[in-house]
Amino acid sequence: MGKATGFMEYKRETAIERNPTERVNDWNEYSVPFSDEVAKTQASRCMDCGTPFCHIGMDIEHTTSGCPVYNLIPEWNDLVYKGKWKEALDRLLLTNNFPEFTGRVCPAPCEGSCTLSIHDPAVTIKNIEQKIIDKGFEEGWITPRIPKERTGKKVAIIGSGPAGLAAADQLNQAGHTVVIYEKADRAGGLLTYGIPNMKLDKAVVERRVNLLIEEGITIHLNTEVGVDILSAEIKKMYDSVIICTGAQKARKLPLEGSDALGIHYAMDYLTDATKDLLNNDFQLNPYLHAKGKDVIVIGGGDTGADCIATALRHGARSIIQFGKHPQLPIKRENNNLWPQFPNVFSLEYAHKEAKEKFGIDIREYSLLTTKFVKDETGKVKELHTIQMEKKRDENGIFVFEEIKGTEKVWPAQLVLIAIGFEGPERQILDAFGVKADRNKVAAKYGDFRTNVPSVFAAGDARRGQSLIVWAINEGREVAHQVDQHLMGDSMLPSVVNM
Known part of the structure; x- marks a missing residue:
């Protein structure tokens, strides 16, 4: 599929991201889609690998490997490389109802199980997918499909x-x-x-x-x-x-002081911020607004990253993200073999923006929040934490142990809890x-x-x-x-x- 020697001739490229310093001043999408030519070149890197693993769509060790909707990735890569955009769109829509969503926000487990990624950077599947569907809308190829008959059900x-x-x-x-x-x-x-x-x-x-x-x-x-x-x-x-x-139903964090004003679930914060943007009324709950505040995000996942990006655009004074687990390794470890999703260190869009703003990686690892402290008006003013060590017990099961002497106090007037559902x-x-x-x-x-x-x-x-x-x-x-x-x-x- 694609160009037989494409993966040897061309390096992996991803969608160009807008300058972090500039994009935090607006709410527009942070990346710019591929041009036609870049998409063709990147699609040509798709190997004729015989047995593609990019669309296996299964869970391995509690993480997703391959594409769960079983996109016919090698086929539409080949069509994009050949400039057959309409045919590529038809092939994509056979398996995915909404490529414009997955092409933007899916973590791309398909790329983690790409055969090329065994020894080289994976094919840029996600960005090509977005390009195909966006071009479909731009060209007017996507029109209402009205069913000819109704079943009565x-x-x-x-x-x-x-x-x-x-x-x-x-x-x-x-x-x-x-x-x-x-x-x-x-x-x-x-x-x-x-x-x-x-x-x-x-x-x-x-x-x-x-x-x-x-x-x-x-x-x-x-x-x-x-x-x-x-x-x-x-x-x-x-x-x-x-x-x-x-x-x-958000997962709770039942700690001393958790009823303080200014402590919110991440989804409440993100929902209010989006409503504020869409309604253009700028009437955010003052306790939910990050402007001029020290913000702490508890939870190291994607939702936490989205809170960071939102707080930056609200004008937070400082932002720190707490993670329970240690920092991920730079490269795959021996217990994270292909075609599993690569659990490796990366800077998400929000972390890049925060690093540009504050000059540091704002993530803190292996931290356990022990309590919240209120001021005299009932508002949160600080968090107390202790460092943890992740180790295996006598049964080989991972456990977290507190490290005495690592207690720390963090100032905060807005705390966002993003620890899952x-x-x-x-x-x-x-x-x-x-x-x-x-x-x-x-x-x-x-x-x-x-x-x-x-x-x-x-x-x-x-x-x-x-x-x-x-x-x-x-x-x-x-x-x-x-x-x-x-x-x-x-x-x-x-x-x-x-």
Whole structure:
């Protein structure tokens, strides 16, 4: 695939990032898409590797390897190299409903399992994917696909995140009448309110949502099932229901002083910041605004990085990010072999911006927060921490031990907790009488049925906190199961049921 000697002739390039000093002054996307020629050159690096691992889509040692939607990556790389953009787009859309989302925010596990990455930098798959879909919109190749016939079956989808939208897209194309119920004021779920604009421009999300509406999907906003409409009414009105509410229940940090003003969950902060931007009213809760404050982000993942980038744009005085784990190695270690996702040190877009602003890497590793301290008005004023050492116990299990004498006090007037999510909110599950198992909807992958007849579940609500690309996978797969449930058979694609 591609140019036979491309991987030997050309070095890996990634999308050009705008200058960190300049981009922190706006909310526009931080990177610039490939030009046609750069995309062709990078696509030519795709090897004729015989057995591609880039689209294996599986979990190895609790991390994702390869593409969970099984994108036909070598095929569309070859088409891009040959300048056959329309054919590349068609091939991409066979497996991925929303490449404009994954091409921007997916961590690209496909690149970690690229055969070339065994000995050289991987093919720049993610940036090529974004280029293909963006060109498709630019050229007018993507137009509403109106189903020619309707089956008479009606499906309700609770939640408009990537899983819900993917399921809706598939079922609508199968001819069913699809209605989405979303409790927020905008559709998109975490695509809209969980990911800041500089990573995923909300106009990109709105464009796709509007396209789905043009294709016949109905979306009811500001409508919480169980409050604004009863679950019994939903079940009576629809032939099937799919719960795609995500894993919205934030993991708590129950420490002394955790009720202080100025301590917030990361998703609340990111949601308010995005609403503020989209509404253009600049009426952020003063306790949630970072301007002039010492900000501490607890949690070392992507959500924490997004908080950093947002706080920078709000004008934070200082920012520190606490991580529980030690700093990652520069290169793959022997226990992290290909095709696993490479757990190696990197500077995310937010960390680059912070380093440019403050002159240091703002991340602190192996830290345990022990308590919060309030001032006389009840506002948070400082955090207390202790350093930890990660080691194996006598059973070979990793444990964390506190290191005496490493206690430290950190000033803070805004603390953002980004330590993950426990699972879906129970109200919606209780409303439908759906059983949960270990904080997730009890529904088997590949089947997706809950204990309630005709009620299915998919995405983070069923799977637990995961990647957007897994949410799209589950949306597509649950659509196949629901279509089969309604019609006795299904022509919708399903890798699980092949």
